[in-house]
Amino acid sequence: MGKNVATRDAYGEALLEVGAAYPEVVVLDADLSKSTKTAKFAERYPERFFNMGIAEQNLMGTAAGLAAAGKIPFASTFAIFATGRAFEQIRNSIAYPHLNVKIAATHAGLTVGEDGGSHQATEDIAIMRAIPNLTVLVPADGVETKKAVWAAVRHQGPVYLRLGRPAVPVIFGEDYDFALGRAAVLREGDKVALLATGIMVSEALKAADLLAGEGIEASVINVSTIKPLDVETVVTFARRCGAVVTAEEHNILGGLGGAVAEALAENCPVPMVRVGVRDVFGRSGTPEELLQAYGLTADSIAGAARAVVRRKG
């Protein structure tokens, strides 16, 4: 895999792999197949690809029906439309009957970029996380995306897979050991635990380098399965470090920060800072400009870590 890869591109490639291995895999899109990268599957397996047009409710409902008849449907559109427009179809047609639909939503978060706030889903994790039966995955890079797609196919039940638009650094080797439901410890340190998800994982690793230069040894944990949350690992590192920073390309309400805060409040309350979008909408700009403007950077994570370490008793 190259140096920088968009997770949506890795998804498109992974679909070809699982499509070859599982004849029951079918793919549905809502007129965005070139952007969600399902077009490659459509070209390779035209009879197993269904374009539903600009109709996300029917996209999810049809996927549910296909799953009820034994197929493994991947339903793709942008995160804002999947979780916003089709929320209730995901809840009632897919999750409530525990149907085997994989919702692969691309263009999540601020890094949609120039299309602006109307298209930047920064609440999708919160929405999906509140639905029973649904597994929520947020891969950090292209390698993890491919492994997450394979894990989603092998998992019996509905999955929400959150993917991004721009090319992002590849941080894992092909030997990266991904397991659904397990947070991955990428670096160990005792002063502060940096829990990150999605594109913020590479920023957290950079932040750990910055902090190490100042004598603050940080653990970095990739929480790619937001639900079910790996509470054991989260609590273990909160206890060990005594301070936690979460980082996500999502509203600080209800996403990774929310999930970790809930787990720690009940099991191991420690000083904590959430790095994320601070309950505001996004706007137009390049992805880099937006990440800078909204404080989703290694510098912000390092700053939060310094502040939270000072709060330790």
Place this chain on the structure above:
Amino acid sequence: MDEETRKYLEEKARTLRRHIIRMLAEAGSGHPGGSLSAADIVTALYFRVLRLDPRNPAWPERDRFVLSKGHAAPALYAALAERGFFPVEDLWGLRKLSSHLQGHPDMRKTPGVEASTGSLGQGLAMANGMALAGKLDRKDYRVYALIGDGEMEEGEIWEAAMAASHYRLDNLTVFLDYNGLQIDGPTSQVMSTEPVEEKWRSFRWNVIPIDGHDFGQILTAIEQAREHLGQPTMIVARTIKGKGVSFMENAVGWHGNAPTREQAQKALAELGGEPVSE
């Protein structure tokens, strides 16, 4: 249709209606009007049309029936019980905590229920998915769905309507339970849906208007749908909400109110058969 079949179906439909009244009275809540208007269509499907095996509800070759207007669940449950998917006694547990019979159909709890429905507009899309899967697997099972006329106000219905004709789902037959009433009043007053037949025709469906309480017309329409290739079929079935119980017929108030025990006894007396003693 011969006279014997007609008598058999009319008797079954009466049994289903009696079950519906008793279930709702026992539950103390639920939707009699739309259950009774759909009862003849459901009877025809379950006792003359659908290829099913009650001992093997997951049989891959079975026909599928999706009750998109899920609030008519009592009609579906009564048919499933009479077909032997579960004991008739289960019906009296409707809507109770210990029962598998939920207020709206739940495919994970009740044997024979093909789709979890009740949030209006969603069942037709699910039926589309089942029909697409049937085409993909070159199976000869057929998919049936029942939608309400109020339900047609949901946008997802028209998304699904477009997709079904786009994908030429001629293995899909849908009934419109056109009883003309919804919760807040006559459909024509709440939100005009006319011209209904023209709408479905313009969405490139094969449209067959019938009397939804005439078994001859129901079965003939299903046969015509089976023979019609290249398009899904919409059977626009004119029905009477509350059909079979005089004081419930065409009465808006009986959409979502269960009968009291006295009202239930009166309804059961009208429907004939043995009186129910409690």
